[in-house]
Amino acid sequence: MSEWQAIILAIVEGLTEFLPVSSTGxxxxxxxxxxxxxxxxxxxxxxxxxxxxxxxVVVLYWKRFINSFAFYQKLLLAFIPAAVIGFLLNDVIDAMLGSVLITAVMLVAGGVVLLFVDKWFAHAQENNITYKNALVIGFFQCIAMIPGVSRSAASIIGGLTQGVNRKAAAEFSFFLAVPTMLAAAGYKLVKDLLKLEISDIVTLDLVKIRNSFDVITGDDLRLLLIGNVVAFIVAMIAIRFFINFLTKYGFKMFGYYRIALGIALLALLAMGVDLRV
Structure with missing residues (x-):
């Protein structure tokens, strides 16, 4: 992977991670x-x-992260379903992540849902996220373990079903991304890049932990650094855009976009293009 390829992927990640369009696709x-x-x-x-x-997210909403203990309690409550289900079904989830067909189908299906979300939940006007709301949103987030669903879309819709308005639901989705993505990315870092098992860390197997760092090359670290810096900058812009756009126009345009992207993926698959990742 070259630097420019790393930058392009980081831009794609930053643009799509917090939008309801599936960064995976x-x-x-x-x-x-x-x-x-x-x-x-x-x-x-x-x-x-x-x-x-x-x-x-932490930089943009830093005041919320030092707001109150209740804020972290709600985040923890919302995070628990994904942590438990993700741990129990890790192998199943990994298998699904390898299916571009599932991703494409869920992009289209999720796009159809987004076409009607604004109408279905026009009554949702609540600003406050209760503990019950947080738990329900957490369960909705688990649907995004199916590739192509979009973690952002699932958790925002979860908030809307609880009467929470679009802006508040979207912001809570951003906040919930912090523990969820941190856990997922951290686990993948340990397992795939460092070639460690969680048991090695829990038991403090210092030999394995020390040796694991030998598998990381200087090029790996350089590309990861570049990617994270670019993703950070682009994600900040995307979050601001999404909140403003969502407040004014709702979800319908994202629905049309998802459907078009899903159809494009299906067309590429039908033509025999290798899309495995």
């Missing part, structure tokens, strides 16, 4: 078009540049 297309979808570093890179995107 976009990363698959981008890596396939650049011919790097089969490189071992690509999957690791795609997961770990999420650290930059996570940091953008």
């Amino acid at each position: 976009h990363m698959i297309i981008a890596s396939a078009l650049m011919g790097i979808n089969e490189l071992p570093i690509t999957k690791i890179f795609a997961v770990n540049i999420q650290f930059g995107a996570i940091l953008s």
Whole structure:
């Protein structure tokens, strides 16, 4: 992977991670078009540049993160379903992530849902997220373990079903991304890049931990640094754009976009293009 390819993937990640359009689908297309979808570093890179995107949320909403203990209680409550289900179904989820067909189908299906979300939840006007709301949003987020669903879309719709308005639901989705993506990216970093098992860390197997850092090359670190910086900057811009756009226009345009992208993926698959990542 070259530096410019790393920058392009980081831009795609930053633009799509917090929008209801599925960053997975976009990363698959981008890596396939650049011919790097089969490189071992690509999957690791795609997961770990999420650290930059996570940091953008913390920087933009830093006041909320020092607001109150209740804020963290709600985030923890919303995070628990994904943590438990993700741990129990890790192998199943990994298998689904390898299916571009599932991603494409869910892009289209999710796009159809977004066409009607504004109408279905026009009554949602609540600003406050209660503990019950947080838990329900957490369960909705688990649907995004199916590739192509979009974590952002699932969690925002979860908030809307609880009567929370679009802006508040979107912002809570951003906040919930911090523990969720941090856990997922951290786990992938340990497992795929450092070649460690969680048991090695829990038991403090210092030999394995020390040796694991020998598998990281200077090029790996340089590309990850570049990717995280670019993803951080682009994600900050994307978040601001999304909140303003969502408040004014709703979800319909994102729905049309998802449907078009899903159909494009299905067409590429039908033509025999290798989109594995």
